[in-house]
Amino acid sequence: MYVCNMANSKLYKGSLTTIILKLLNESEKMYGYEMTQKVKAITKGELNITEGALYPALHKLEAEGLLDVEVKKVDNRLRKYYKLTEKGNKETVSKLEELKDYIKTMETFMSPKFSLD
Amino acid sequence: MKLTPPQIENLYAFTRQHYVEHYDLQTELVDHLANDIESVWQTQTSLSFEDARDKAFKKFGVFGFMDVLERRQKAMNKRYFKYLWTELKQWFTFPKLITTLALFFGIYLGLSTIFAKSFLIGLFVIICVFTIYKSTQLNRQFKQRKALSNKKWMLEEIIFKQAGGSAIILLTQLPQWYNFSDNIFDNPYIVFAVSIFSTLFCLWMYISFEVIPNKAEQLLNETYPEFCL
Numbered sequence: 001m002y003v004c005n006m007a008n009s010k011l012y013k014g015s016l017t018t019i020i021l022k023l024l025n026e027s028e029k030m031y032g033y034e035m036t037q038k039v040k041a042i043t044k045g046e047l048n049i050t051e052g053a054l055y056p057a058l059h060k061l062e063a064e065g066l067l068d069v070e071v072k073k074v075d076n077r078l079r080k081y082y083k084l085t086e087k088g089n090k091e092t093v094s095k096l097e098e099l100k101d102y103i104k105t106m107e108t109f110m111s112p113k114f115s116l117d
Numbered sequence: 118m119k120l121t122p123p124q125i126e127n128l129y130a131f132t133r134q135h136y137v138e139h140y141d142l143q144t145e146l147v148d149h150l151a152n153d154i155e156s157v158w159q160t161q162t163s164l165s166f167e168d169a170r171d172k173a174f175k176k177f178g179v180f181g182f183m184d185v186l187e188r189r190q191k192a193m194n195k196r197y198f199k200y201l202w203t204e205l206k207q208w209f210t211f212p213k214l215i216t217t218l219a220l221f222f223g224i225y226l227g228l229s230t231i232f233a234k235s236f237l238i239g240l241f242v243i244i245c246v247f248t249i250y251k252s253t254q255l256n257r258q259f260k261q262r263k264a265l266s267n268k269k270w271m272l273e274e275i276i277f278k279q280a281g282g283s284a285i286i287l288l289t290q291l292p293q294w295y296n297f298s299d300n301i302f303d304n305p306y307i308v309f310a311v312s313i314f315s316t317l318f319c320l321w322m323y324i325s326f327e328v329i330p331n332k333a334e335q336l337l338n339e340t341y342p343e344f345c346l
Binding site: 062 | 344
């Protein structure tokens with residue numbers, strides 16, 4: 001699904017939806033290629049979303065009613081933009097909470113605090 | 118350096134060559150390839166358009182656009198069944214509920230007679246003839262629509278070409294029904310269950326071959342509002 005640091009690429013699987021929702025939460029609207037470049041820039045090339053994974057995920061979210069689309073003519077061609085719907089905004093909050101809880105749990109697991117109590 | 122209109126046309130042809138026939142998906146992939154080509158040209162100014170295009174395409178992996186295409190089809194089928202379900206539900210609310218009940222009781226009465234087996238086979242033969250007739254008609258309509266706009270939409274193809282697809286498989290099983298025992302219809306529970314199934318089947322066929330194709334324009338506008346069909 002992703003080309004990144006191949007040793008840990010499996011850890012990122014399943015987070016693609018959250019990544020897309022988070023990106024769209026921070027911008028009004030984005031198009032597919034822009035998303036791949038933004039992820040690359042934010043993670044300084046550490047995480048690279050592949051095209052073969054991005055578009056199916058976007059289409060799934062669109063079919064679920066979490067994303068809305070609009071098409072504009074840019075540089076001789078049509079460009080499809082995605083933006084969050086109201087349902088998508090709610091889902092973003094829930095997905096980010098879920099991810100935060102996961103990270104917190106994993107941190108506790110990785111560095112447990114032992115006590116004599 | 119920006120892509121020229123002929124190069125954009127070339128990219129549309131390129132997606133068609135790689136089995137992407139639907140305009141909605143083609144448009145998105147063309148823009149993606151174009152962005153990537155322009156980005157490559159910023160660092161490799163001497164690279165030809167074809168080489169840059171192939172380089173951008175390779176990033177889609179060994180299966181090219183196939184994965185994107187398959188998943189898009191899956192998402193669109195899901196959307197189609199959602200429309201089908203919405204229509205079906207209407208037949209269980211007034212005033213359409215009256216027709217549904219009349220159909221159900223008609224079938225139930227037919228199956229309660231001594232001619233139950235012949236009645237059931239006759240009913241499904243009628244559905245079969247209707248299915249074949251409508252399939253041919255919808256196929257012709259689809260060709261006419263394509264000739265007019267020269268563009269193909271994934272949902273449009275599902276509505277006009279795949280209508281009641283899985284039902285046709287079921288109808289091919291029809292000859293086997295002759296093997297039914299005549300006594301089977303002595304059991305009122307079986308008569309009741311077969312009546313429910315047949316009513317739902319008739320509604321399903323009617324909705325997919327008549328209602329949805331008649332609403333095609335509205336559904337396409339709902340699905341692709343961005344393209345203002």
